[in-house]
Amino acid sequence: MTATQQYAYELAVKRVFPVFGIELVDIDEFSCCGEPLRNVNVKKWLVFASRILAEASTRDLDIVTTCNGCYLSLNEARRVLQENSQIMYKINQALRKIGLELSSLPRVKHVIQLLYDDIGIERIKGKVKREIKIKAATHYGCHILRPREFAVDNPYNPTKLEELCNAIGIKTEDYPERLDCCMLMLDHMDLKKANLIRAKKLKSIIERKFDCLVTVCPLCQNEYETRQRAIARLMKNPKLRIPVVYYVQLLGIALGFSPEDVGLHLNTSPIGSLLSKITES
Amino acid sequence: MALAQEIIKEDKYIAELEKLREISLQIDPNVCLQCNKCVGSCTTAQVYTFRPARIMRYVALGMISHLIAGKEIWLCVQCLRCVDLCKMNVKPAEVIILLRNLATKFHELPTASWKRLIESVMKIGSMSEEVEQFAWKKTPVKRKDIGLAPLKFLPGEKLKMLLQIGEEI
Ligand code: SF4
Numbered sequence A: 001m002t003a004t005q006q007y008a009y010e011l012a013v014k015r016v017f018p019v020f021g022i023e024l025v026d027i028d029e030f031s032c033c034g035e036p037l038r039n040v041n042v043k044k045w046l047v048f049a050s051r052i053l054a055e056a057s058t059r060d061l062d063i064v065t066t067c068n069g070c071y072l073s074l075n076e077a078r079r080v081l082q083e084n085s086q087i088m089y090k091i092n093q094a095l096r097k098i099g100l101e102l103s104s105l106p107r108v109k110h111v112i113q114l115l116y117d118d119i120g121i122e123r124i125k126g127k128v129k130r131e132i133k134i135k136a137a138t139h140y141g142c143h144i145l146r147p148r149e150f151a152v153d154n155p156y157n158p159t160k161l162e163e164l165c166n167a168i169g170i171k172t173e174d175y176p177e178r179l180d181c182c183m184l185m186l187d188h189m190d191l192k193k194a195n196l197i198r199a200k201k202l203k204s205i206i207e208r209k210f211d212c213l214v215t216v217c218p219l220c221q222n223e224y225e226t227r228q229r230a231i232a233r234l235m236k237n238p239k240l241r242i243p244v245v246y247y248v249q250l251l252g253i254a255l256g257f258s259p260e261d262v263g264l265h266l267n268t269s270p271i272g273s274l275l276s277k278i279t280e281s
Numbered sequence B: 001m002a003l004a005q006e007i008i009k010e011d012k013y014i015a016e017l018e019k020l021r022e023i024s025l026q027i028d029p030n031v032c033l034q035c036n037k038c039v040g041s042c043t044t045a046q047v048y049t050f051r052p053a054r055i056m057r058y059v060a061l062g063m064i065s066h067l068i069a070g071k072e073i074w075l076c077v078q079c080l081r082c083v084d085l086c087k088m089n090v091k092p093a094e095v096i097i098l099l100r101n102l103a104t105k106f107h108e109l110p111t112a113s114w115k116r117l118i119e120s121v122m123k124i125g126s127m128s129e130e131v132e133q134f135a136w137k138k139t140p141v142k143r144k145d146i147g148l149a150p151l152k153f154l155p156g157e158k159l160k161m162l163l164q165i166g167e168e169i
C-alpha cells in the first residue's frame, strides 16, 4: 500500500491486517493510479497505472487498494494490457526507459476482498474481543460493483459488507439509497446539486435511525464526511451529525484496538455520539 | 458554414475517436439499439436532462463536435450502471470518457475545479499535497504527529518522463 491523505484509513488498515498475518509493504514510488487522467487522456492514464503495476511486479508483490477508484483503474489497465499484446509491448518499451518492466501482472485486490474472500468471516469472528453494538448504514460505492467482470460482489444485491459488519456485532439494514453513487465527479461541475443528492441519502440515514454510515472507499468517505457541513446548510438542518467511518476502523476496535489506534479521532465527521455508544457496549 | 466543411470538421473528430478506441477495447456506439436501458439506470439522468443513449446516437451518426464543445458530457458521474445494463456492450460511460479526451484536446476543461484536479496530478503525481488534516474537533494533525511516514511524491523528472511516454504510445 502507499501513504495517503486519509490518515484515519491508513492507520486503521496498518493496524488491522497484521492481526491476520498479512504483511503490508509501503512503496514510496507509488503515485496516483492515474484515474483522474482517464478523463483527459486515456494514454496518460494507462502509463500511470501500468507503472504502478510494474513497481509492484518488480518487487514480486500483489496490490491491495484501499480505494474503489484505484481498484478499478488498476484492474482496467491490467485488462487492456492483457487483451492487447501490441499495447503491452509499447508500454513495456516505454517503461524500460525508466528502468521498469512488466514481466508479470500483479493481482489487484480491494480491502473488502482481502477481508471477505481471503481472511473470511469465521476468522474475523474468532478474533473479536469486543462486539460493536450499533446499527450502521452501509455504503459500497460504484467502482467495486461495476463493471461486472471486476465486481467484488453481486452488483445489484451485494451483501459482503453487511456480513463483515454483522461478524463484529454491528446490525445492518437495507435502505433505498444503499447503492447510490457518492456523486464525486459531479462536484467539479455543480457542487450544490451533488450535495443535494448526498443530502437525500443522509436524510434517509437519519430517518431510519442508523448510528453511522460505514464506507470502504476514501473518496466516498470524503464526500459524506468533509462535505457534511455544507450539506447540513443545504438541508437547513444545522444539527445534522452523522458519523461516517471506515469499516476497517470499526473492525480494529472490535479486535481490541483503541479508537485512537484506528484513527477515529481523525475523522472529520462528528463521531462523538458513535464513540460513546461503542465504549458503552 | 457549408455542409462540406461541417463534414470535414466532424471527420477530424471521428478519426481521433477511432485512434483512442485502440486503448478502450470493445466499445461500439454504432450497435446502440436506442433501447434506453442505460437512461433508466443512469444516476445523472435522474437530475439532469442528460441522456447517455442520445449521446451514443450522436456518436454513431458521427456528430461529435457539439458534444465535445458542450458541458453535458462532463455531467456523467461514471457510476457505470449503463455499462452493466447495456446488452449491446456499447459501454456508454467509456464512450463518454473518450469524448472528454477529445474535448480536452480541442477545447478547455469545463471548470476551474476540473483544471485544478488535473493540474495537480500532472504536477505532483497525486491529487493533493500533504496537508494538515483537521479532526472532527478541528484540531490540526500532521502525519508525523501520529506516527505515519511523510508523504513522498514522485520526483519531478520521473513524472515528466511518464507524461511524455503517455504522448508517445
Ligand atoms: S447504449 Fe446500450 S442500453 Fe443504451 S440505448 Fe444503446 S443499446 Fe440501449
Ligand code: SF4
Binding pocket: B038, B041, B042, B043, B044, B045, B052, B075, B076, B077, B078, B079, B080, B081, B082, B083, B092, B093, B096
Ligand atoms: S456512468 Fe454516466 S452515463 Fe453511465 S449511468 Fe452512470 S452517470 Fe449515467
